[in-house]
Every structure is written in structure tokens, then in C-alpha cells.
Amino acid sequence: MEAFxxxxxxxxxxxxxRLSTPITLxxxxxxxCERSGIVNIAMEGIMIVGAFFAAVGALYTxxxxxxxxxxxxxxxxxxxxxxxxxxxxxxxxxxxGAVLNIxxxxxxxxxxxLFFGHPGTTDPIPNNLGQLRWAIPxxxxxxxxxxMFFDQxxxxxxxxxxxxxxxxxMKKTKVGLHIRAAGEHPLALETIGVSVKKMRYLGVFISGLxxxxxxxxxxxENSASFxxxxxxxxxxxxxxANISGGWNPIGAFIASLFFGFADALQVRFQxxxxxxxxxxxxxxxPYVATIxxxxxxxxxxxxxxxxxxxxxxxxxxx
Amino acid sequence: MDIKKLKPVFFxxxxxxxxxxxxxxxxxxxxxxxxxxxAVVLFLAYKWLESGTAALLGLxxxxxxxxxxxxxGIAIAIVLGALVMLASNYDPVESYRxxxxxxxxxxxxVSVLNAAPLMFTGLSVALAFHAGLFNIGxxxxxxxxxxxxxxxxxxLNLPPFLSLxxxxxxxxxxxxxxxxxxxxxxxxxxxHEVITTMMLAHTARYLSPIFIRAHGGxxxxxxxxxxxxxxxxxxxxxxxRSFLPEANYRLHVGILIGIAMAxxxxxxxxxxxxxxxxxxxxxxxxxxxxQGISIGxxxxxxxxxxxxxxxxxxxxxVVGLDHKLYENLxxxxxxxxxxxxxxxxSHPIGVIFTALLWGALDAGGQYMARVTxxxxxxxxxxxxxxxxxxxxxxIYAYLGNRIRRYRRRKQEAAEGAA
Numbered sequence: 033m034e035a036f037x038x039x040x041x042x043x044x045x046x047x048x049x050r051l052s053t054p055i056t057l058x059x060x061x062x063x064x065c066e067r068s069g070i071v072n073i074a075m076e077g078i079m080i081v082g083a084f085f086a087a088v089g090a091l092y093t094x095x096x097x098x099x100x101x102x103x104x105x106x107x108x109x110x111x112x113x114x115x116x117x118x119x120x121x122x123x124x125x126x127x128x129g130a131v132l133n134i135x136x137x138x139x140x141x142x143x144x145x146l147f148f149g150h151p152g153t154t155d156p157i158p159n160n161l162g163q164l165r166w167a168i169p170x171x172x173x174x175x176x177x178x179x180m181f182f183d184q185x186x187x188x189x190x191x192x193x194x195x196x197x198x199x200x201x202m203k204k205t206k207v208g209l210h211i212r213a214a215g216e217h218p219l220a221l222e223t224i225g226v227s228v229k230k231m232r233y234l235g236v237f238i239s240g241l242x243x244x245x246x247x248x249x250x251x252x253e254n255s256a257s258f259x260x261x262x263x264x265x266x267x268x269x270x271x272x273a274n275i276s277g278g279w280n281p282i283g284a285f286i287a288s289l290f291f292g293f294a295d296a297l298q299v300r301f302q303x304x305x306x307x308x309x310x311x312x313x314x315x316x317x318p319y320v321a322t323i324x325x326x327x328x329x330x331x332x333x334x335x336x337x338x339x340x341x342x343x344x345x346x347x348x349x350x
Numbered sequence: 351m352d353i354k355k356l357k358p359v360f361f362x363x364x365x366x367x368x369x370x371x372x373x374x375x376x377x378x379x380x381x382x383x384x385x386x387x388x389a390v391v392l393f394l395a396y397k398w399l400e401s402g403t404a405a406l407l408g409l410x411x412x413x414x415x416x417x418x419x420x421x422x423g424i425a426i427a428i429v430l431g432a433l434v435m436l437a438s439n440y441d442p443v444e445s446y447r448x449x450x451x452x453x454x455x456x457x458x459x460v461s462v463l464n465a466a467p468l469m470f471t472g473l474s475v476a477l478a479f480h481a482g483l484f485n486i487g488x489x490x491x492x493x494x495x496x497x498x499x500x501x502x503x504x505x506l507n508l509p510p511f512l513s514l515x516x517x518x519x520x521x522x523x524x525x526x527x528x529x530x531x532x533x534x535x536x537x538x539x540x541x542h543e544v545i546t547t548m549m550l551a552h553t554a555r556y557l558s559p560i561f562i563r564a565h566g567g568x569x570x571x572x573x574x575x576x577x578x579x580x581x582x583x584x585x586x587x588x589x590x591r592s593f594l595p596e597a598n599y600r601l602h603v604g605i606l607i608g609i610a611m612a613x614x615x616x617x618x619x620x621x622x623x624x625x626x627x628x629x630x631x632x633x634x635x636x637x638x639x640x641q642g643i644s645i646g647x648x649x650x651x652x653x654x655x656x657x658x659x660x661x662x663x664x665x666x667x668v669v670g671l672d673h674k675l676y677e678n679l680x681x682x683x684x685x686x687x688x689x690x691x692x693x694x695x696s697h698p699i700g701v702i703f704t705a706l707l708w709g710a711l712d713a714g715g716q717y718m719a720r721v722t723x724x725x726x727x728x729x730x731x732x733x734x735x736x737x738x739x740x741x742x743x744x745i746y747a748y749l750g751n752r753i754r755r756y757r758r759r760k761q762e763a764a765e766g767a768a
Binding site for chain 1: 434438484486531535539541542544545546548549550552553556557559560563682685686688689692725727728730731733734737738741742743745748
């Protein structure tokens with residue numbers, strides 16, 4: 033029983049929220065992107081690029097906010113390659129995503145050597161966002177919930193705001209509806225005079241920005257340095273969160289919390305040394321949880337009708 | 351005498367030359383190239399005897415066309431890579447000289463050693479692609495294959511070749527079993543194999559340290575921490591040294607098994623019923639179903655075969671090169687297998703060449719980093735650019751359309767003026 037409480041306490045839930053944040057951010061991007069009709073498996077790569085440039089920005093300027101901005105922008109720019117390849121050049125979405133993941137590994141390795149003289153891990157970042165804990169007056173005093181949601185670091189709050197914003201954006205704004213139409217019925221959208229291409233570009237770009245932010249969170253808030261391969265499959269877990277969350281931001285957030293929980297549990301088991309089992313058994317928790325989630329929940333919801341389907345209109349004169 | 355009667359002679363001679371040439375060339379005997387050329391000439395002669403001049407020219411033209419995009423992509427990537435080098439203050443001419451000299455002459459044996467596992471993982475991804483599936487988790491199956499090979503290699507005590515065959519078959523089957531869950535989920539619930547195989551890849555990666563500690567790599571009890579005990583020599587793959595005295599001592603025959611496997615996969619895909627069904631499912635599920643081909647069965651088949659092939663990459667590394675299993679020493683053969691397959695447009699024969707190219711770029715990069723100031727991470731950039739330029743075939747269609755439109759407009763303008 034004592035062992036149980038060394039693991040199951042408020043700290044576990046706080047860690048759950050913290051560890052779900054990068055997944056949530058990327059998952060929001062996945063929702064928008066897939067709703068617009070583009071499959072984006074490049075998020076893993078976008079996250080690693082975002083993480084790297086966030087670390088570079090934070091290290092070179094000494095200002096973590098500039099680092100965050102650089103991470104987001106780098107993610108956005110990198111994602112545009114996916115947009116150009118899939119939307120304009122009609123490349124298979126999964127192939128393009130896989131290529132981008134490989135390219136991201138190469139790019140970060142190259143710049144790593146160029147900027148820091150060695151591959152692997154950067155120097156520690158002295159000014160990082162993990163030091164800023166913003167307790168919201170009043171709300172943070174609520175037991176359990178207060179510490180989970182109202183006594184966190186900046187990007188965690190941003191992820192909450194983005195979840196709410198995009199839930200509203202996709203349901204209530206014209207652009208949001210157009211993005212959804214691009215994935216459900218592109219021809220109809222084109223008929224009413226809205227460019228499917230533009231909407232799909234926008235969808236991919238938003239996913240690039242949020243995934244870049246998720247990467248930045250890993251490098252300059254959750255830890256204080258960049259390590260090659262530090263995303264560790266989170267881009268793919270985010271994809272699973274999007275699917276098990278039924279292609280909507282709130283659902284994706286809840287699914288991300290579940291994956292964050294698996295991750296937090298894993299860390300606690302490892303650090304707590306509660307059982308005499310190799311620690312690696314716990315490390316695989318989140319991965320197994322992801323498989324269970326996509327296996328069990330996938331039938332409950334329906335993907336956008338034209339997701340992954342190329343859209344091509346022959347223009348006159350071509 | 352009718353020259354047509356010599357047809358089988360030409361064919362057999364061509365095969366023989368190809369086998370000798372490939373073996374010599376892979377063993378760093380560059381004279382093997384002459385045999386390979388002879389094999390190509392003999393094969394073309396055979397084709398000419400079989401189907402005449404027009405068909406032969408058609409064959410050559412089709413081959414040249416298929417090669418155009420990759421060659422063009424590689425050329426552009428080399429130019430862009432030079433620009434990146436210039437931008438980072440490296441000397442491109444000297445770097446490239448070192449890179450190519452290292453990759454194809456000085457350290458060709460390293461290129462071959464790198465290429466062997468890539469060939470297996472590349473074939474794995476390519477085969478799954480033919481069924482419309484993306485085996486992105488080849489890395490995980492690689493680990494399972496490597497672990498199984500280590501376990502069997504440490505414990506099997508049979509006549510040498512028998513145990514080697516058993517290791518390849520059983521370890522391959524275990525790796526293919528690693529893909530059972532994604533396959534069943536894909537068939538039953540439609541869970542995307544990209545996510546499930548990827549998650550299982552990470553799982554396998556984290557299982558390997560446990561395995562290594564249990565087989566002699568425990569840092570608290572063993573003097574060789576984080577690496578398993580060594581396999582008995584009877585369970586090692588034969589080396590080129592045993593029949594080519596001047597070959598590098600590390601060079602093992604895994605590459606020949608890889609090439610044989612590529613030919614086998616080619617035969618399976620294009621000349622058997624199983625391969626036909628797999629390709630039918632990959633190209634058009636509805637049409638395949640209408641023909642009475644079971645979608646589920648073929649998805650299962652493709653994913654399991656893919657797992658088997660990727661597992662062999664791990665076996666090849668353990669029984670061929672390392673003879674033990676290291677912790678955290680994956681060179682990403684699974685991930686790079688994806689590039690190799692994409693670069694070859696999933697054609698099994700193409701995989702032979704792209705795997706060699708990828709292996710050579712890695713080997714050349716290492717050599718370049720040793721003899722010049724240029725960092726070998728530039729190779730990663732060049733690989734990325736090559737991949738993108740080759741994969742994005744539509745770029746060329748787009749550019750072609752642009753040029754054609756421009757010409758037409760100019761012509762129309764000229765006609766309008768006249």
C-alpha cells in the first residue's frame with residue numbers, strides 16, 4: 033500500500049500534464065492538418081527541428097522567449113516543405129512525411145556539428161522556461177486540480193489556450209470550416225470559390241507551428257538542453273492522440289493526457305524503484321498504451337473523408 | 351549453324367559472369383567489374399537473340415528512362431551539397447574527392463559492410479510498399495532479429511552451416527512475429543501501421559538492453575558491460591578472406607545473401623501468385639476484392655514478410671560483423687532502409703544499388719571526416735536532398751509542363767506577330 037502511494041499522488045498528475053504538453057501541441061496540429069486533408073507523419077521531424085532551433089535561440093540570445101519563437105518559426109518553415117511536396121507536387125503524404133523525418137535528423141545533426149562542434153547534446157541552457165512557474169492566484173490553491181492545471185510553466189498554459197482556441201476556430205470560424213471542408217469535400221469547397229490548395233497549405237502550416245512549439249517545449253522548458261532524437265516518437269504518439277481523440281482538439285487533448293499519464297507513470301516507476309523489474313519495461317509503457325489506444329478506439333470515430341487523398345484540378349491551358 | 355540455338359549458352363554464361371563479377375567486386379577486387387560488364391553484354395545478346403533488335407532497343411531505352419530521375423537527383427544533390435559546404439566554409443572540391451575516393455576505392459569494404467543490413471531493411475520496406483503498407487518500424491524488427499540471432503548463436507551447437515541456416519530462419523520468423531500485432535490490428539480495426547509499427551520499434555529498442563544484460567552484458571557482474579558474450583566462431587558467417595586472400599578481414603558474405611534475397615523478392619513479387627496478389631491489393635483494393643483476392647490475407651502476408659526481411663538485417667549484423675550485440679549501437683539501419691526503398695521506387699533490384707549508394711555515402715563521409723576538415727554530417731544533408739529530389743517525381747512533370755507552356759506561348763506570340 034505504501035508503494036502504491038509513493039506512485040499515485042498529486043505529483044503523478046502534475047507530471048501527467050507536463051509530459052502530455054508536447055503531445056497535446058503536436059496533436060492539435062495533427063487535428064488541423066488531417067482535417068484539411070493532409071496526413072502529416074512528419075511531425076516527429078518538425079518537433080525535432082523546432083526543439084533544436086529553440087535551444088539554439090535560447091542559448092545564443094540568452095532569452096528563452098526568442099528561443100520559443102525560433103522553435104515555432106523553424107517548425108512552420110520546415111512543415112512548408114511537406115505542404116509544397118504534398119499539395120503542389122502531389123507526392124504521397126506518407127512518403128513525404130517519412131522523407132522529412134529523415135531530413136530532420138540530418139539537418140539537426142549537421143547544424144549540431146556546425147554550431148556546437150559535436151553531435152549529441154547541446155550545452156545546458158541557463159535561461160530556460162522551466163524556471164518560470166506561473167501560479168494563477170486563487171485557482172492554484174484548489175487541491176489537486178490547482179497544482180495540475182494552474183501552477184505550471186508557460187508553454188503548458190499556451191497548450192491549454194491553443195486547445196480551446198482551435199476547438200472554437202474549427203467549429204465557429206469561416207476559415208476553420210473551410211479547412212474542414214478541404215478534408216471532407218474538396219470539390220465542393222473549390223466550387224464555392226475557395227482554394228483547396230490554400231486551405232491545405234494553411235492546415236499543414238498550423239501543424240508545423242504547433243509541432244515546432246511542442247519541440248521547443250521539450251528543449252527549453254521540460255529539460256534545459258537539446259539532445260538528438262529527444263522527441264522519442266512523440267510525433268507519432270500525437271498522431272495516435274489525434275486519431276483516438278476523434279479528429280477534434282478537445283478529444284486529442286484528453287487522449288494526450290492519457291499518453292502523458294503513461295509517460296508519467298513510467299518515470300515514477302523508474303525513479304521510485306518500487307518493483308524489482310528492469311526499468312526499460314516501464315519505458316515502453318507509453319508506446320504500448322499508444323498501440324492499445326489506436327487499436328481500441330479507432331472504430332468509434334471517422335476520419336475526414338478525403339484525408340490522404342490527393343486533390344488535383346486540371347486548369348485550362350495546362 | 352543457327353546462332354539462336356546458342357541462346358541458353360548466352361544466358362548461363364551471363365549468369366555465371368554476374369555471379370563471379372559480383373563476388374569479386376564485393377570483395378574489393380575491382381577487376382570484378384569486367385566480369386559484370388561481360389555479364390551485361392552477354393545478357394543483352396541473349397535478349398537480342400530472344401526478341402530482336404527493336405525489343406532490345408526498347409529495353410535499353412526503358413532502363414535509361416528509369417535511371418534518369420535518380421541520376422539527375424543525385425547530380426543536383428551533389429551541387430547543392432557543395433553550396434552547403436561553401437556556406438559552412440568547407441572546401442567542396444577536396445571534400446568530394448575524399449568522399450568518393452573513400453567510398454568507392456579506399457574504403458569500399460566499409461561501404462559493402464554498411465550496405466548489407468540496408469539491403470535487408472530496404473527490401474522489407476519495399477515489399478510492404480507493394481501492398482500499399484508502410485513498414486516504418488523496420489528498426490524494431492531489426493532489433494528483434496539481432497536479439498534472436500544472438501540468443502541462438504550463443505546457444506546453438508550444431509554443424510556450422512546447419513546452425514547458420516537455423517539462425518537466419520528462426521530469427522527472421524521471430525522478427526516477423528513482431529509484426530503480427532500491427533498486421534492483425536490493420537486487418538481487424540484499420541489501425542494505421544505507421545503508428546503501430548513505429549511504437550513497436552521503440553518498444554523493441556528498449557527491450558534490447560534487458561536482453562544484453564541477461565546475456566553477459568550486466569555492468570555489475572561482467573567485465574564487458576553493455577555488450578553480450580561473443581558468439582562461438584562456428585556460428586559466424588564465412589568471410590571473403592576464406593576464398594579471396596586480399597579481401598578485408600572484416601568483410602563477410604552477408605552482402606551476397608542480401609543480393610540473393612533481393613533477386614528472390616523480385617521473383618516473388620513479379621513471378622508468383624503471392625506477389626501478384628500483394629501488388630494487386632497495393633494498387634487497387636476494390637479491384638483486387640472484385641477478383642476474389644483476400645485483402646486481409648495479403649496485408650498479413652506482406653507485413654509478416656517485411657518483418658522477416660528486416661529481421662535478417664539484424665541477423666546479418668550479429669553473425670556477420672559484430673558477433674555480439676552492443677547496447678545503443680544502432681546505426682539506424684531500420685530508418686535508413688526507408689530511404690533505400692523510396693530511392694529505389696520500391697523495386698527489389700533497385701534496392702541493391704540504392705543500399706550500396708547509401709552505404710558508400712556513409713563510408714565516404716567517415717573517410718572524408720578523417721582526411722579533411724569537413725564534418726561527415728554533411729552526408730546526412732546530401733542524402734536528404736537526394737531522397738527528396740528522387741521521390742518528388744512530380745517536380746519534373748511540373749517543370750516539364752512549365753517549359754512546354756512557355757514554348758507554346760512563345761510560338762503563339764511569334765505566330766501572332768507574323
